[in-house]
Amino acid sequence: xxxxxxxxxxEVPFEEYLAPGHRACTGCGEMLAVRLIAKTLGDDxxxxxxxxxxxxxxxxxxxTSWRVPWIHTLFENTSAVASGIEAGMKAMTRxxxxxxxxxxxxxGGDGATADIGIQSLSGALERMHEFIYICFDNExxxxxxxxxxxxxxxxxxTTTSPAGKQSIGQMTWKKNLPAIVAAHDIPYVATAxxxxxxxxxxxxxxxxxxKGPAYIHVLSVCPTGWHSQSNATINLxxxxxxxxxxxxxxxEQGRYKLNVDPAQLSPIEEYTKLQGRFRHLPxxxxxxxxxxxxxxxxxxxxxxxxx
Amino acid sequence: xxxxxxxxxxxxxxxxxxxxxxxxxxxxxxxxxxxHIVERLAQLVADGELDANYIPVESEHSAMSACLGSSAVGAxxxxxxxxxxxxxxxxxLFVASSSRLPIVMVVAxxxxxxxxxxxxxxxxxxxxxDCGWIQIFAENVQQAFDLVICAFRIGEDPxxxxxxxxNIDGFHLSHVIEPLxxxxxxxxxxxxxxxxxxxxxxxxxPVSIGAFGMPNIYTEAKKSQDMALRASKNVILKxxxxxxxxxxxxxxxxxxxxxEDAEVLLLTMGSFSETAxxxxxxxxxxGEKVGLIRLRLWRxxxxxxxxxxxxxAKLIIVLDRALSFGRPTGPVCSEVQAALYPLKTKPEIVSFxxxxxxxxxxxxxxENIIRNGMEKAKSGRFDExxxxxxxx
Numbered sequence: 001x002x003x004x005x006x007x008x009x010x011e012v013p014f015e016e017y018l019a020p021g022h023r024a025c026t027g028c029g030e031m032l033a034v035r036l037i038a039k040t041l042g043d044d045x046x047x048x049x050x051x052x053x054x055x056x057x058x059x060x061x062x063x064t065s066w067r068v069p070w071i072h073t074l075f076e077n078t079s080a081v082a083s084g085i086e087a088g089m090k091a092m093t094r095x096x097x098x099x100x101x102x103x104x105x106x107x108g109g110d111g112a113t114a115d116i117g118i119q120s121l122s123g124a125l126e127r128m129h130e131f132i133y134i135c136f137d138n139e140x141x142x143x144x145x146x147x148x149x150x151x152x153x154x155x156x157x158t159t160t161s162p163a164g165k166q167s168i169g170q171m172t173w174k175k176n177l178p179a180i181v182a183a184h185d186i187p188y189v190a191t192a193x194x195x196x197x198x199x200x201x202x203x204x205x206x207x208x209x210x211k212g213p214a215y216i217h218v219l220s221v222c223p224t225g226w227h228s229q230s231n232a233t234i235n236l237x238x239x240x241x242x243x244x245x246x247x248x249x250x251x252e253q254g255r256y257k258l259n260v261d262p263a264q265l266s267p268i269e270e271y272t273k274l275q276g277r278f279r280h281l282p283x284x285x286x287x288x289x290x291x292x293x294x295x296x297x298x299x300x301x302x303x304x305x306x307x
Numbered sequence: 308x309x310x311x312x313x314x315x316x317x318x319x320x321x322x323x324x325x326x327x328x329x330x331x332x333x334x335x336x337x338x339x340x341x342x343h344i345v346e347r348l349a350q351l352v353a354d355g356e357l358d359a360n361y362i363p364v365e366s367e368h369s370a371m372s373a374c375l376g377s378s379a380v381g382a383x384x385x386x387x388x389x390x391x392x393x394x395x396x397x398x399x400l401f402v403a404s405s406s407r408l409p410i411v412m413v414v415a416x417x418x419x420x421x422x423x424x425x426x427x428x429x430x431x432x433x434x435x436x437d438c439g440w441i442q443i444f445a446e447n448v449q450q451a452f453d454l455v456i457c458a459f460r461i462g463e464d465p466x467x468x469x470x471x472x473x474n475i476d477g478f479h480l481s482h483v484i485e486p487l488x489x490x491x492x493x494x495x496x497x498x499x500x501x502x503x504x505x506x507x508x509x510x511x512x513p514v515s516i517g518a519f520g521m522p523n524i525y526t527e528a529k530k531s532q533d534m535a536l537r538a539s540k541n542v543i544l545k546x547x548x549x550x551x552x553x554x555x556x557x558x559x560x561x562x563x564x565x566x567e568d569a570e571v572l573l574l575t576m577g578s579f580s581e582t583a584x585x586x587x588x589x590x591x592x593x594g595e596k597v598g599l600i601r602l603r604l605w606r607x608x609x610x611x612x613x614x615x616x617x618x619x620a621k622l623i624i625v626l627d628r629a630l631s632f633g634r635p636t637g638p639v640c641s642e643v644q645a646a647l648y649p650l651k652t653k654p655e656i657v658s659f660x661x662x663x664x665x666x667x668x669x670x671x672x673x674e675n676i677i678r679n680g681m682e683k684a685k686s687g688r689f690d691e692x693x694x695x696x697x698x699x
């Protein structure tokens with residue numbers, strides 16, 4: 001069974017910093033996460049947003065959904081933009097021209113983070129800028145029409161990894177971005193999902209207290225790209241954790257901790273059968289995915305058991 | 308004013324100017340021949356002589372991206388690059404100008420690969436011509452120093468708010484040691500008020516920067532950007548005038564040398580202009596009515612000033628230091644042709660390309676170019692550009 005999550009705080013902030021009326025798809029898990037995270041970050045924040053779904057649905061000129069300072073420039077550079085914001089604020093603070101303790105937050109999708117922006121992310125992490133990077137991982141380039149990214153799971157059919165007579169869809173395993181980020185020895189890395197809202201909020205609060213960079217990898221269920229029912233979003237996020245496909249954990253100062261740790265993992269079919277992107281997979285491929293997921297989960301549990 | 312005359316390498320003079328401007332943030336990535344500029348700035352920060360945050364980014368793309376962030380938050384921001392570095396920044400350059408962020412960048416102009424060449428020409432800046440930045444060319448170390456200080460004031464003017472690129476020829480300016488007059492901190496402080504970005508990212512007054520434009524608004528956004536860039540010329544003129552009062556050194560968008568009564572004008576940009584002057588002097592001594600014209604301001608293109616400066620000439624000989632592959636002509640020459648085409652009476656135009664990938668052009672070669680150009684004009688050969696001193 002699912003282990004009860006420890007809450008440090010059981011109230012969601014009342015204030016809204018992402019105004020209603022944005023243009024995300026029905027059942028978008030990503031904007032649900034963005035809204036909750038924006039609430040948690042509060043008003044003393046500057047957000048640098050990579051090109052992608054969040055940027056597009058929240059900012060058609062001359063309107064904006066953002067009630068906090070927000071900048072979008074390009075696809076692959078949001079960590080570098082955040083570096084500049086942080087450095088500029090530090091210089092101005094030192095020179096007496098800035099007095100707030102504003103949090104700098106960079107946001108990007110899985111393409112902006114794991115693929116085109118991994119260089120600028122790695123650079124900003126290595127330089128130890130004080131910022132929170134939040135990756136909203138919907139497991140493909142959804143904004144341009146569901147093309148595969150390195151974060152697309154094995155077997156998923158996308159428009160550039162289509163299933164066909166000669167193909168089972170995506171032929172590579174999802175890039176383990178939290179592990180890559182953790183290899184930078186930054187103080188805080190976590191995975192989260194808006195299906196576990198209080199866990200996600202707690203993680204954002206922890207990230208805000210960290211000195212140095214923090215990274216949160218948020219699984220964002222995408223009914224459009226996953227070919228799932230829009231009312232299944234919350235359930236899919238839970239199943240992702242309960243099957244071990246997307247485990248919820250955090251790495252504080254290098255120490256792993258599982259936040260959702262079911263005594264027995266649910267079979268992956270409970271998760272895959274609700275999504276059109278996996279519909280084509282034959283039992284033997286599903287079995288190999290199950291094997292890999294179980295192995296990876298065992299490895300993660302071992303890490304979490306280390307003291 | 309105390310005249311502080313020193314000898315200094317071009318790169319160090321640029322760093323000194325950025326220091327005197329009290330730059331808040333430097334984000335830069337090393338590339339030859341720009342390295343001495345950023346090395347010096349890093350050392351100034353390390354020694355506590357410049358109170359700035361130096362971000363040693365992992366690429367030029369991130370250098371310019373970090374500049375976007377620091378400038379948008381209200382910090383005075385400087386960077387420098389060259390050649391491939393400018394090309395890697397390319398897409399970010401357009402965002403800097405359309406977001407109206409007054410970043411100052413020095414480009415130590417360098418040839419583009421391949422073959423790989425670290426040496427100087429104008430291929431890099433010409434490929435970035437349409438990026439919406441104010442683009443200025445320096446001809447010597449003194450000008451590099453002066454124009455960088457002016458660049459901050461021009462870009463940060465609340466009616467301008469554009470990034471400014473100061474071009475200095477790689478090696479020919481970046482690595483040459485020349486005498487120059489420095490300004491003292493009090494003089495620069497008086498000339499350059501503190502940076503106050505009116506639309507800064509600040510929780511006190513939240514703004515959204517970089518919203519996307521649908522077809523019903525994109526054209527209007529671009530028109531207003533173009534209008535603003537063209538209007539910046541007035542501020543550029545005024546700033547250079549005031550700088551002239553402060554320093555005694557005057558700058559104009561189009562500068563001339565011995566053009567009174569000149570029938571033939573040679574047009575150059577950057578450091579080669581000073582060598583060209585020697586050729587003009589020699590030809591003048593032999594009674595040729597030749598003069599030199601230099602484009603200091605490349606963007607916004609100083610159309611009126613240029614048309615006026617060349618109105619009386621019969622022939623303009625343009626030397627480009629970059630190729631436009633598949634060309635009708637060199638990139639500068641194309642602009643010259645476009646600028647003069649609407650005029651009823653206009654000079655004839657001959658196009659040369661030379662000085663690529665660090666190849667020197669001597670005063671004697673400039674004489675040959677002028678003579679050759681005059682010959683071509685006499686025989687009506689205007690159809691092809693000619694690459695000078697090239698082995699067949």
